[in-house]
Amino acid sequence: MIKQERMQIIKQQEIAKHIFELTVQGELANEMAEPGQFVHIRVADSFEPLLRRPISVASIDLEASQFTMIYRAEGRGTQLLAEKRPGDTLDVLGPLGHGFPVEEAQKKAYLIGGGIGVPPLYELAKQLNARGIETVHILGFESKQAVFYEDKFRDLGDTHIATVDGSHGTQGFVTHILNELPTDFDTYYSCGPTAMLEAVQWAYPQKKGFLSYEQRMGCGIGACFACVCRTTKSETDYIKVCSDGPVFPAGVVIS
Amino acid sequence: MIKQERMQIIKQQEIAKHIFELTVQGELANEMAEPGQFVHIRVADSFEPLLRRPISVASIDLEASQFTMIYRAEGRGTQLLAEKRPGDTLDVLGPLGHGFPVEEAQKKAYLIGGGIGVPPLYELAKQLNARGIETVHILGFESKQAVFYEDKFRDLGDTHIATVDGSHGTQGFVTHILNELPTDFDTYYSCGPTAMLEAVQWAYPQKKGFLSYEQRMGCGIGACFACVCRTTKSETDYIKVCSDGPVFPAGVVIS
């Protein structure tokens, strides 16, 4: 069920350049189910900034009623978020949307992420591993300074890193790594910039894939029609990223 | 000279109901001269609230480059101000305006204050005492819970308290106390609600008096013509509370 709650901030730290890891606690965490869902955060009690910010859930700890997000402090809203400290409260609405279907993977899955699209793949990798699925992680970042969670992903499976400037791992994009890897997986999951999602879909037209999309949002719950994408399923309808997605099967979204 | 500075907050505490005492440090403090001047404070980096808030200087500590303000957390801006903690910085513009002329008192002065008009009288009392002037303090508050600085004023001279509900001191307004007191002073200084300033002027038409006024402000430095009052000095002109005042000799302001 969707809740709105003033959650307690448990931990906030910068884990890479401008990248923050934020853990919050509260009843809302108990509602979390699928990896790839997101929450809608009000970063200030002020009307400026006015709108909530959508941030994915990076890992869930049901026992402690906590979950963790990872975000880049870039614009005004995320910068204000980065100023919060343990003990402060945070106005969170969630969990929202439909996440990655873990039950779709058979044996081996590729998890392909770019930049701030990487975080939701971590909870996904945990849940897939818990179901006995082998996961391979192909993660792209701007540069070495922007890399995060490399070791955590390694603990869960094979992990390949690409950086645009070549300062760490393979130089280039995740697609450069994908070209070198076998195609012995049954399912892929991906989250990152739209251009990356497109490239990944092109690379594996025969595979079952699930992709997480981004759009600017108003309500975050499906009521305002801000976050729509055209879809291959209908000429006369849109799908909404916030409530129909953000995760869609490959081939559904026209971007 | 007027400065704009991000001052360091040294101390912030609630000293009476909704009444806060706030001490800040920085070079701007060294520019302070007259009691009764004020500073213009930006309470948030956000545009909401947008405008600065005028607050009087309650005491100055030149040696430590500090000054103290006392304010009531009432509206949105002052409530945000009350959330600030030692170590935070505060955007202060000041010192602004013309304060109480201490050199005008001869031997004995009455200092008459109401509510949040009381604070500037404290620095005034200190400076008058330093010049060997005897000061008598007549201070009005809503109720016992709202009383502050009573002991500090007592240390500097005779102090009389009135509360509207009679829960402390004389029941009623400062004027009830004034009626009982001798008129053996040469100068009076007053700050508080406009109705109180009017009553005080009526009570002592023969005495030299100085009154501190309030108006809603824009710029705080005399450029926007927001804070004007009609004056007995001219039919074709206004005086500005922010830059010509906030302190004016008795009889000058038409309120």
Next chain:
Amino acid sequence: MTDLTVKLPGLDLKNPIMPASGCFGFGKEYAQLYDLSQLGAIMIKATTVETRLGNPTPRVAETASGMLNAIGLQNPGLEKVTGQELPWLEQYDVPIIANVAGTTMEDYVEVAKAISQAPNVRALEINISCPNVKQGGITFGTDPDVARELTRAVKEVSSVPVYIKLSPNVTNIVSIAKAVEEGGADGITMINTLLGMRMDTKTGRPIIANITGGLSGPAIKPVALRMVYEVSQHTKLPIIGMGGVTNVDDVIDFLSAGASAVAVGTANFVNPFVCPEIIGQLPERLHELGFDSVEQLVGRSHRL
């Protein structure tokens, strides 16, 4: 007991609070969060004759204390709205105000005629003020003669009272209000959004794909309040006021300015529980201010 009820043409409201059109879809999403029967009414998303896809994305952009939107009247079309959305809403004990939009006068008439027959639709809100479509919309709301004509035409076919939604993007809002009064309108809703724009500073490109969008949220409250104050002085029509309402004090201000009821738009995105929260706070706030009923407060500013 504080009396929150409000009686308006066609509308017997439990309380004066309702979500504004376009900010609440057709109710389904918010129904996951609270019982819609608590609401005074619901203004549903604009309905047009045909299914509308609306504008390309991005459709929203944030501004200081506000937001721009250019949804472009996306909606499933008259048939689905009367066949699916409205029947679904019948499970709630709440009057529906149907927002009607179109490109031609005939469009408006067709939608108004059909949708006003739905059992839970108690009033129409004629959207002559949508700034985000190339044709129709705002053009009907900026010329008094056109507005009068359209009101007449819609009024003729509608089986429920007709409220006209005014655009703030005009020189003289009173003249438009008077024109729709002459045209036979039963009430006015106001204001729709102010036309605005935001750039991506890095590229210089407008952020909204439609280039301009409608400005809503707290930023526009002063403009909305001023217009409600003016219009309520110069027409006898009841007004449902809106524009930047986020809390119970904003509601008090709109009622004081002359609105009989108040709609909440953008604030639903910031706090999805804002409508029931305000409804819950109203009795105490009215009491504090010395009023026993909402109706006592209406137009208070004019009587001072």
Next chain:
Amino acid sequence: MTDLTVKLPGLDLKNPIMPASGCFGFGKEYAQLYDLSQLGAIMIKATTVETRLGNPTPRVAETASGMLNAIGLQNPGLEKVTGQELPWLEQYDVPIIANVAGTTMEDYVEVAKAISQAPNVRALEINISCPNVKQGGITFGTDPDVARELTRAVKEVSSVPVYIKLSPNVTNIVSIAKAVEEGGADGITMINTLLGMRMDTKTGRPIIANITGGLSGPAIKPVALRMVYEVSQHTKLPIIGMGGVTNVDDVIDFLSAGASAVAVGTANFVNPFVCPEIIGQLPERLHELGFDSVEQLVGRSHRL
């Protein structure tokens, strides 16, 4: 080297930044804080024939990301402005744009004629858009024919180029802009404030003694930007843009939308050093965005 200079009719600007009229008095107060010669220009407070006392107080009220003002054109009158204020400003190496206001067309003509002869006045800004006076002001700015006439009359007597300051409180700002272009204007300044209102929630009374006031500050930036974008597409006149500018990126946005220079109003009250700060940051920001000069940026959004 980044070139900040801007050439406009009558104005050879060091840089495109200037304080907006009414937010900077006649410069004396801000001269205590920094050297006014740094500024691109100064738009002085509106001047009328006679001394004006303006409106009663309160004259300002805060709103979400904005403020209302109803100063009511308080000013010392033509004689004192030309006799005292302008000569005082001569000590600074900065062009003055004199803001001209009045109640009748004759008033405007009289002030324009006299004030345009002051040696440091390089251009006039004709305020046909002040919302805070009962007569004159905005009435001249909402009717294209009246605006055209007034422009002609002022243009005839003025010995410096004439800029007309447009009101945003109109249905069609382009038609007003075109009218003043036909009337012979040399440029446009825009926008003045949006008409708004705020209540004291406790009492229901309007806070501003004048009841309504002009809304300015960040809240109105989206409206201002949209209007500059529209007008710059439909007239050839250079535009000095304003409305909610608080930082260097806001300046970039206005230039992109089609303004040739930018005025800063309300932001001076929030940060009295805002103008020199923006001027200091402009070269680096232009460089980051890949521009060598301010002029390259003007109208960038139209060329994408």
